[in-house]
Amino acid sequence: SSGINAEWPLRPGAGSEEDVGILFSDCFWEIKGYKHVVSRIDDGAKLTDSLVHLIAERAEIEYKYAKMLKGFSRKWEDAINKSPEYGTLELAMKSLTIEANETADVHVDVRQKLISSVMETVKHWKSSNFQKAFVKKKKVPTATLR
Numbered sequence: 001s002s003g004i005n006a007e008w009p010l011r012p013g014a015g016s017e018e019d020v021g022i023l024f025s026d027c028f029w030e031i032k033g034y035k036h037v038v039s040r041i042d043d044g045a046k047l048t049d050s051l052v053h054l055i056a057e058r059a060e061i062e063y064k065y066a067k068m069l070k071g072f073s074r075k076w077e078d079a080i081n082k083s084p085e086y087g088t089l090e091l092a093m094k095s096l097t098i099e100a101n102e103t104a105d106v107h108v109d110v111r112q113k114l115i116s117s118v119m120e121t122v123k124h125w126k127s128s129n130f131q132k133a134f135v136k137k138k139k140v141p142t143a144t145l146r
Helices: 017-023 034-082 087-129
Strands: none
Touching: 034 087
């Protein structure tokens, strides 16, 4: 028992002396070790942007799917109303159009929640955790010898 927590980091065989060497090879307290930390922060901001784009794309897919289902529902509802079908077949066909319409409503709701809740939360989190620092160069007066 070397005192190393075998559950950290979570991967098979974690906790060996080799793992500890790998984990601490890029520590910020080492010479130029800060570069690894800066890289992780930059990557975090980029990954957060990717997550926002992923959510936006998924929301767009939800919208397109809902639109297709609504169109499908309207098309077949009109066709069923104009057809000679009656009884249980008519009921089954109308049930399918109603289900498609209600499923479309669910997907519209998912889209709205993705945009208004999830995406906005991620954007807000990014803006409060990843702030761009603008370094203003200041001219330093030089000392004159008398």
